Amino acid sequence: MKLEKVIAVRTSKTIYRDGKYAIKVFDEGYSKADILNEALNIARVEETGLSIPGVEEVTKIDGKWAIVTDYAEGKTIAQLMAEDPDKKDEYLERFVDIQMEIHSKTAPMLNKLKDKMKRKISQTGLDATTRYELDSRLESMPKHNKLCHGDFNPTNVVISKDGESYSILDWAHATQGNASADAARTYLLFWLSGDIDSAEKYLNLFCRKSDTAKQYVQKWLPIVAASQSVKGKPEEKEFLMHWVNVVEYE
């Protein structure tokens, strides 16, 4: 494996390309369990038949853990949107269709979304009252078993050159659970990226296409906002807290 061509740098990981492979190299100190879990997630999602870069190898390179996957040729939807703003709506529609394709799959061995949310709420460091509200809210949400990406945003979908096929990247946060929670996450990610216009468009599109009531997706927002806050970007904190701090009373 040659680590020469850097294609992306993220917090505590760097992604290289070597021919037909993409190599995600994790910084030292990154949780081994999380890395192995990510590889396992990919393997499990591969079994659903979705078009994703398959995992080829989990290895150590220069003492660092790395996941080797197939390289997805093409451009991400984020790139395409930036290059051709006139076609943004068209791409958004494609984006939603792909997400719904994900939600049509099941992966019974994946972690459960509600368990993950529950764990995240406990890690937020929020006061007892707010956590109690969030826990009650989470508990009342329906348990589903749809495949959820967990970080579905335009940078994680690659469209092939001819525009025919696509490939979905980054399954580190994949779970099985309620599709509306996954949509709420995507909506939040649009907001955090500052593209509020697209956020609203996305939500309306998702609700219309999947025949979901908007309130139903919105009910997840305080929960996904709380879990997002665990990642702890300080500049996002206040915004996230604004979304978290709601109540459901008598």
Next chain:
Amino acid sequence: MNTKMNFEIVENAETFERMLARVKEAQKIYASYTQEQVDKIFRAAAMAANQQRIPLAKMAVEETGMGVVEDKVIKNHYAAEYIYNAYKDTKTCGVVEEDPAYGIKKIAEPIGVIAAVIPTTNPTSTAIFKTLLALKTRNGIIISPHPRAKKCTIEAAKVVLEAAVKAGAPEGLFGWIDVPSLELTNTLMAEADIILATGGPGMVKAAYSSGTPALGVGAGNTPAIIDDTADVILAVNSIIHSKTFDNGMICASEQSVIVLEKVYKQVKDEFQKRGCYFLNKAETEKVRKTIIINGALNAKIVGQKAHTIAALAGVNVPEETKIIIGEVESVDISEEFAHEKLSPVLAMYKAKNFDDAVEKAEHLIADGGYGHTASLYIHVSEKEKMAKHQAAMKTCRILVNTPSSQGGIGDLYNFKLSPSLTLGCGSWGGNSVSENVGVKHLINIKTVAERRENMLWFRVPEKVYFKKGCMPVALDELKTEYNKKKAFIVTDSFLYKNGYTKPITDKLDEMGIQYSCFWDVQPDPTLANALAGTERIRSFEPDVIIALGGGSAMDAAKIMWVLYEHPDADFESMAMDFMDIRKRIYKFPKMGEKAMMVAIPTSSGTGSEVTPFAIITDEKTGTKWPLADYELLPNMAIVDVDNMMSQPKGLTSASGIDVMTHAVEAYVSIMATQFTDGLALKAIKAVFDYLPSAYENGANDPIAREKMAEASCMAGMAFANAFLGLNHSMAHKLGAYHHLPHGVANALLLTEVIRYNAADVPTKMGTFSQYQYPHAKERYIEAARFAGIQGKNDDEVFENFIKALEELKDKIGIKKTIKEYGVDEKYFLETLDEMVENAFNDQCTGANPRYPLMSEIKEIYLKCYYGK
């Protein structure tokens, strides 16, 4: 406050389980307390809570940062005083209701341990309310407070508990979770005996899905309509009073006001005059985004002052502003103002008319207030509008001209609405109760029901005249007693042509009563036949109907009587089968409004002159409608043997054995009484003694004739009240399918049915409270002995009874088997199953002492066909 009770801190599963064990133990002891002890404790606890109402209110506001101290004082005061007052005299321990006559007793028992989920909006008052209810109902209670209000909630519970313990309650009766978490709340809900959940929809849902019975309440979104007939000043000020109460945190509080166009300006002016602030367009938008975040209520505005909320939104309103009002148009959930706001923020809508207003209110309730509360301001003379509103609102409380916060909790603005801080929202709100929750929801009622016997009766015609030659004397009364003007005689052509009506018409002439006669009654009369007679009756308009003849003429006369009195009579309903004649679905119409009925039998058989029965055949469908109701009883029966002297032999035989069957069946019926027994026994004996001679000698033995005439009437009275049994059920169908005379059909089945009924171990017995155990055999033996039949033991008497009946049949020329009457074997077998099912379904089957299986009926039929 300085409550002294100290219990181990409950913060995890382990400490929770210890606390739960303690509460359970204490509750077990408390469950044995008497009403006096409980009432004393209830009073002491209510007093203590009341005394601490101000400190508790202060604590609640301080801890939660929501609401108004002075209003919370009222809520605490209310929870202590109104709840005490409402239930102080309610019986909640032991026997709470008893009716010895009916043998029914209701005993109240505690449920066990209540899981009480208490919200932040009304923490202390709800704690007082629920703990007082627990004390009154001898339940233990464990409180799951909201983390934001845990201190004041627990303190309120402690105040109540300390006073209760001082007054004698077991010490560990209440428990609470000191460090609330969803896990512990869930454990509590799973382990308690009942859940009283007040809280958000999430909590209520958790309660219902815990598997423990739950009383939960849900969200409200009360819309208040102000009609153009309303007293606007009263309406606006009531809404302000309600909406500002505890800064709008009562769940029944108005969230929107829908004002009719005509009074919109007047309403707006009044709101403004009384210190409410109307937001302009830009301000409305700012407040929108502040109160609701992504469709959910912003926690920061709950229970805050109007000024504070406006400031949060960057809107400047006067410090003392009572309510901020947004004038909005959409009632859809996408409109932030259409939500429940739990704060002094109100939406105001303009309605084109009342229908539009109701439609808006319906939509707002659907947005998030199903089952809770709706409010209407209107002039109370507008009954139609009020009815429309009541019909449209899917809410369990509909308040009229009443501030909804104070009105919904009951006993403040209406004194028949139970006071409560837990308001049921019915199935619309996903709740198990739709009323205000009170003590009755927290007790189990044991109902002790002792066996009682049905009320029975003895009903016969008002006048039954008998003795040879009595007819003209009895008919005198038509003039002297009743002053009748027009008589209508119903009879058959044989009797008419042979001059049987003459003594009657002579008498009528003598009395100057006009008469007319229908003499075309056919055997087994049809509906067409009866209708023909009815035509005549209608045009003649008699005030008395005289039926002369055998069963057919008397039945036909009864039917004509019904059609005359009630031209639109529906036979299908009238003939509807019943289990208990007094509980039947169909209410038989009142008879006798137009004419009285006099029945004069000419054969000794049916007893129809004294029975409430009549059978008519619909010739179009072949259906037989058996009518039964005491309304059909003739008013006068005249049993004069002069009318019966020359009955032909065949008739004497068939109708005579019919009398025996009536008497025997009435005697063993599950509805037999002492009153009917005497009549039945005498009739049985008379038939044994006199039928053979009446058959042999006819008019030459007038004594036998007379005894048979009376026996027929007595048996009629017996079965008019005790009803018949399987013998008749089967005979009805046998007669109908194979054209056997009714009496003969009965006779053919008689001894086989007796043997069948006499079983000591019947497959099933008849269901009737009085019928305690299978005793048909004893009854047959009693009847036999009364008739003079001997034997050295019961079994022999029984066998001799059967033998005597067979001999009697023999003497009067009844053949042995159905086959001997020329019934075709193939046809008999072909129709057998159908006949069996119809016999089983016959109205007479119900009174039979043995409840028959269809297979058993079939077997009896077969035995009677072949004679073994």
